[in-house]
Amino acid sequence: MSDVTISEAEYHRLLKKAGEAFEPNPAKCRENGHVWKSLGGANAGCCRDCQCSIAVSHCIVCGDCDYGETPENAEIIKDCSFREELEAEAALDEEAA
């Protein structure tokens, strides 16, 4: 057992130094009061003609990146595939008319 205590940020810094990957955990970061900064938008890539933009953020303390994998972005991607279905249906209706 070791009685050495280090901060979480220090722990991650050491992990990185050791070349070990760790799972980004935005929820945990927010719990610890870390600030997440926007890296900008990325294409959601939900379908072939996807025009959706999702926000990608990273933690300024641990340097974690969420790669756009957030519940908000999951909704955007879900909406996109749903919209594509509706448009396909509308196109079929027009053909039938």
Ligand SMILES: [Zn+2]
């Ligand atoms: Zn963090």
Ligand SMILES: [Zn+2]
């Ligand atoms: Zn899309």
